[in-house]
Amino acid sequence: MAVTIKDVAKAAAVSPATVSRVIADNPRISEDTKRKVRETMKHLGYYPNFQARNLVIQKTQTIGIIMADSATLAFQNPFFPEVLRGISSRAHESQYGLYLSTGATTEEIYEEVISMTQGKRVDGIILLYSRIGDKIMEYLYNSNIPFSVVGRPDVHTESISYVDNDNVGNSYEVVNYLIGLGHQRIAYVGGGLEYVVSLDRLKGYRKAIEKEAISYDPELIVNQSISTGLEEQSVRRLMQLDQPPTAIVTHDDLIAYELISYLQDMKIDVPGDVSVLSFNNHSLSEHLKPPLSTVDISIYELGLHAAELVLEKIKDREAPVREVTVPSRLIERGSCRSL
Structure with a gap:
């Protein structure tokens, strides 16, 4: 017999409503309660029906990831798998999946962003770049879609949450x-x-x-x-x-x-x-x-904070805009010498 949300609530000694809020990662539920309920769910083998739940709350539990170039070109650079590792880590904690852009040109990526946002395929967007005069960033800003940027925006800087190095x-x-x-x-x-x-x-x-x-x-x-x-x-x-x-x-x-x-x-x-x-x-x-x-430049942390910023906006459209600066450190090795 399938485990129900009531079974989880009883075993964790909380109400079914609390279990629902933990599944939704509600910020009003304490971390201790979240941990206890999640451990109980795992122990009982309970898996929430996110598809049914998302239809009710009109959420996809998915974040769109937009790269400046096609995925084929992007993954040739080790930066992208590492920044995605940071994003994935934070997204997983909130039970969000990732939707990667696959367009081969800037225009294709732009059309894909419009499709994934207007088609309600994602709840928010992370831009893995900041480009001068970028029409994708302008579209997201003007459409009031939750998004964050890895890199300092060249416009609307005080109105967009972003993470960057100095x-x-x-x-x-x-x-x-x-x-x-x-x-x-x-x-x-x-x-x-x-x-x-x-x-x-x-x-x-x-x-x-x-x-x-x-x-x-x-x-x-x-x-x-x-x-x-x-x-x-x-x-x-x-x-x-x-x-x-x-x-x-x-x-x-x-x-x-x-x-x-x-x-x-x-x-x-x-x-x-x-x-x-x-x-x-x-x-x-x-x-x-x-x-x-x-x-x-702490690539993993760049991804981690980018996910945190967009999740804040997804959960609360009125959440304050934040700018996060990730520390960097110079590593001296053998490719430089004193004259």
């Missing part, structure tokens, strides 16, 4: 670190300037350079699409300058891997001839030869 400060720190090692010719290989993170890191780079009265040289700056990767031609142009860089900062570890491979093909030694420093601290970075110096 990208200006992080970039300033790494350039200042290289200057402290004696480097003056520091190149910056960043992502496309349509992304807020790229603009913020370039701002931090310039701030550190100008603070030390080092002349800003636009020839040392390379910006390219994050999804298409680093072009060998760009690396060759940098290293064939009359005064080539002695250090290079890259947008993320994946670009650093490509950069080091191109440098090796050019018989340029890292760090003997040029130091390399990056962002993200992917798991492979410490196993490179040489191990990559990088900034750990």
Whole structure:
């Protein structure tokens, strides 16, 4: 005979209404009560009929995850599985599932977002990027749909909940670190300037350079699409300058891997001839030869907080807007040397 909600209530010594509220993750129920009821449900083998419940409360118990590029391209970068791990962890606690965007182009992704929100397939959205003039973010904002952003929005900043690192400060720190090692010719290989993170890191780079009265040289700056990767031609142009860089900062570890491979093909030694420093601290970075110096931006925590922010808005449309800054730390390894 199937276990009922009344059986759970009796075994947990609470009311059936309390069990229902625990299933709904009602914030007015204490964590101790939630834990006791969930343990009882597990012990008795009780599984809520979410489909029937969702029809009543008009909820899907699903969060839409939107990537800047197609899923095929996105998952080539270790950032996305790790940020999804953080999102999944928090979503699972609230018994929410995830719905990943699958469009191959920006336009397809935009149409998919409209379809999944107007078709009531998700209760809220997490954007895994912040792009200048992004019409998906504008649509979500104007439609009053619960959503959060990984990255600082370029508009409506005080009206959108988001989680980010201090990208200006992080970039300033790494350039200042290289200057402290004696480097003056520091190149910056960043992502496309349509992304807020790229603009913020370039701002931090310039701030550190100008603070030390080092002349800003636009020839040392390379910006390219994050999804298409680093072009060998760009690396060759940098290293064939009359005064080539002695250090290079890259947008993320994946670009650093490509950069080091191109440098090796050019018989340029890292760090003997040029130091390399990056962002993200992917798991492979410490196993490179040489191990990559990088900034750990706490990717898992970015996902965790992004899920918390959208769940707050799903559960209470009047919940205050929040900005969460996740700490980062510079990890010194073997790819940088003192001059």
